[in-house]
Amino acid sequence: MEKNEALKFEVIKKDKKTGARLSVLHLPHGDVEAPVFMPVGTQATVKSMTPEELKNEVKTSLILSNTYHLYLRPGHELIKEAGGLHKFMNWDRNILTDSGGFQVFSLSDMRKITEEGVEFKSHIDGSKHFISPEKSMEIQNFLGSDIMMAFDECAPYGASRKYVEDSMNMTTRWAKRCKDYHKNTENQALFGIVQGGFYKDLRKQSAEDLIKLDFPGYAIGGISVGEPKEEFLDILRYTAPLLPEDKPRYLMGVGTPDYLIEAVIAGVDMCDCVLPTRMARNGSALTHYGKLNMLNACHEHDFTTLDKDCDCYTCKNYTRAYIRHLFKTQEILGARLLSIHNLRFLVKLMEDVRQAIRDDCLLEFRDSFYKKYGYED
Amino acid sequence: MEKNEALKFEVIKKDKKTGARLSVLHLPHGDVEAPVFMPVGTQATVKSMTPEELKNEVKTSLILSNTYHLYLRPGHELIKEAGGLHKFMNWDRNILTDSGGFQVFSLSDMRKITEEGVEFKSHIDGSKHFISPEKSMEIQNFLGSDIMMAFDECAPYGASRKYVEDSMNMTTRWAKRCKDYHKNTENQALFGIVQGGFYKDLRKQSAEDLIKLDFPGYAIGGISVGEPKEEFLDILRYTAPLLPEDKPRYLMGVGTPDYLIEAVIAGVDMCDCVLPTRMARNGSALTHYGKLNMLNACHEHDFTTLDKDCDCYTCKNYTRAYIRHLFKTQEILGARLLSIHNLRFLVKLMEDVRQAIRDDCLLEFRDSFYKKYGYED
Numbered sequence: 001m002e003k004n005e006a007l008k009f010e011v012i013k014k015d016k017k018t019g020a021r022l023s024v025l026h027l028p029h030g031d032v033e034a035p036v037f038m039p040v041g042t043q044a045t046v047k048s049m050t051p052e053e054l055k056n057e058v059k060t061s062l063i064l065s066n067t068y069h070l071y072l073r074p075g076h077e078l079i080k081e082a083g084g085l086h087k088f089m090n091w092d093r094n095i096l097t098d099s100g101g102f103q104v105f106s107l108s109d110m111r112k113i114t115e116e117g118v119e120f121k122s123h124i125d126g127s128k129h130f131i132s133p134e135k136s137m138e139i140q141n142f143l144g145s146d147i148m149m150a151f152d153e154c155a156p157y158g159a160s161r162k163y164v165e166d167s168m169n170m171t172t173r174w175a176k177r178c179k180d181y182h183k184n185t186e187n188q189a190l191f192g193i194v195q196g197g198f199y200k201d202l203r204k205q206s207a208e209d210l211i212k213l214d215f216p217g218y219a220i221g222g223i224s225v226g227e228p229k230e231e232f233l234d235i236l237r238y239t240a241p242l243l244p245e246d247k248p249r250y251l252m253g254v255g256t257p258d259y260l261i262e263a264v265i266a267g268v269d270m271c272d273c274v275l276p277t278r279m280a281r282n283g284s285a286l287t288h289y290g291k292l293n294m295l296n297a298c299h300e301h302d303f304t305t306l307d308k309d310c311d312c313y314t315c316k317n318y319t320r321a322y323i324r325h326l327f328k329t330q331e332i333l334g335a336r337l338l339s340i341h342n343l344r345f346l347v348k349l350m351e352d353v354r355q356a357i358r359d360d361c362l363l364e365f366r367d368s369f370y371k372k373y374g375y376e377d
Numbered sequence: 378m379e380k381n382e383a384l385k386f387e388v389i390k391k392d393k394k395t396g397a398r399l400s401v402l403h404l405p406h407g408d409v410e411a412p413v414f415m416p417v418g419t420q421a422t423v424k425s426m427t428p429e430e431l432k433n434e435v436k437t438s439l440i441l442s443n444t445y446h447l448y449l450r451p452g453h454e455l456i457k458e459a460g461g462l463h464k465f466m467n468w469d470r471n472i473l474t475d476s477g478g479f480q481v482f483s484l485s486d487m488r489k490i491t492e493e494g495v496e497f498k499s500h501i502d503g504s505k506h507f508i509s510p511e512k513s514m515e516i517q518n519f520l521g522s523d524i525m526m527a528f529d530e531c532a533p534y535g536a537s538r539k540y541v542e543d544s545m546n547m548t549t550r551w552a553k554r555c556k557d558y559h560k561n562t563e564n565q566a567l568f569g570i571v572q573g574g575f576y577k578d579l580r581k582q583s584a585e586d587l588i589k590l591d592f593p594g595y596a597i598g599g600i601s602v603g604e605p606k607e608e609f610l611d612i613l614r615y616t617a618p619l620l621p622e623d624k625p626r627y628l629m630g631v632g633t634p635d636y637l638i639e640a641v642i643a644g645v646d647m648c649d650c651v652l653p654t655r656m657a658r659n660g661s662a663l664t665h666y667g668k669l670n671m672l673n674a675c676h677e678h679d680f681t682t683l684d685k686d687c688d689c690y691t692c693k694n695y696t697r698a699y700i701r702h703l704f705k706t707q708e709i710l711g712a713r714l715l716s717i718h719n720l721r722f723l724v725k726l727m728e729d730v731r732q733a734i735r736d737d738c739l740l741e742f743r744d745s746f747y748k749k750y751g752y753e754d
Binding site: 043044045048049050069073074078081082083088089090132150226300301317318319321322324326328329331332333335336 | 420421422424425426439440446451456458459460466549677678680694695698699701702703706707708709710712713716724
């Protein structure tokens, strides 16, 4: 390396049976132990949470924020003016921003994709916008995130081989343009994103082409997009080992406990998902004994805690009966208490996974977790 | 007193010019300095807040909760089963519950008032209910609040003299029935409520009749119900001095800074209002320099704090631009940050009022506060 780079990746230990990695990402806003689950703060806030709660209750040191949303509101210029995203949202630990690509394709109206970039209409007010790889870099540079993602197209599940192949090749060309544009590598690490849908040869080609571009980290995009679990696992287990041993591997948009555990076993270091906070706002709790719908009548007179194996603020202080009351009466505190719990649940799951790697018992940990949780497989 | 009563009231000092009182209410869940503003936790939660935030950020030790709402959801039997309201909501400081009367009259449908009590339909599901003075006591006994209110009728603003007089006399008879029913006086102090609308002779009679019943504290009900400010002040200043010097005086439903200050000057010790939390959820902030609507465009690029004279968590950590962004994007954290600020603002106002009483300069404090805030009078 010619100069000081934003990310230094250190593999501490591997699980003997699976090869799953325990590692540390040394980043501008502190060290992050991996495997790690990243809470999502779409609009410069992890929904319902303060930064202090993320630090002290959830115990997280890396969150994700969405370039597409921040570009539309409040705008990346305003965030730059505020001194960057960390300062704007009062978060002094690390932030990863996505490229905006996924949301442009999944949320906006009237997309027109060309080699140059994507024209789209805002899902908020219908206004027209254009994001190119260079524009995505500019936005993420203005936001000042610690890890940035290259602008990619995530081909929809079920797309033809021809579509996926063309899209994957364009994503590689876009990745090159992102790397050429991005100069602030001392403060912001840029990851490439492997695409290729559910075609293994395309995944292989995508990985090889991106590795040639030498990114400090690599993501796996375009899986966990609605496919059956076997297909997910098949592509995950094929793709992860294609990526360099000495760089972090990030599986995008994954957040159920079983997908997280399987991802780590496959060699993944980082995951993110809106699932824990979205479930929380709908009154659903993740627990070691399966999912709970807090609106169910069975909780009405239940004065026990949500999850007796959880160490979070909610589980230490409140009963199921009270949490149910908060959801029945649509009180904001209900969403807050379940958000803290669900986020802590997944962050703690990754802490336990790291301990299992330390102890060389990741498969045993998985089996016992699945049994308690009630998973079939 | 024959036995240990729930409330011991101690006047510490009076402001020399106004006679406004600095006092302490010794209550089962700790001491409360007065004049005091009580945050409202209608449904066993002060909207959007945790108990820790109420203690550590807002710095409050007495909140109000609503009997009508808790009776309907989750039900007072369930709260009794939970070990009482304090335990149910995880709040170990003091709680005052209202009688349910005001909400029965303002929220429910199809009310039928008789000497026996009030029949009404729930505003939630239309189910039929009946609350008598005895029932209100039973509910509040089950809730286990530190201060209970006698069941009263709050006559609507503009009611005829005949209506107000009959209503006031019935409220006195109901107060007697409440006192006769309530046995748990060691743990719960029962306050009477002076009614009489905007007729001074009726106010006088109501006060005299209730004083004969010897309650440990008295409330002024039925003002701040939509009347012009001069009428409010006239009845407030007439009624407060009618009440015993050695008992706390509680003005119900008042929460604008000027009404709070005028109430204290008139001799009032306690106030409550949903205003700070309701304003917060609508994006309005109370500040020393007047009200702010955070949705206004003028805050878009404003990287200063909400209120430079405020010591709250929100003012210490966030900019107006960020708070505006949270409201524009309808993020829960916006309501949280303004709820903390608005509640702290009124609690701190009462702290400043207490200091002014200590220093014998309450009128000077009022004038300087009004000038900064931008009040005309």
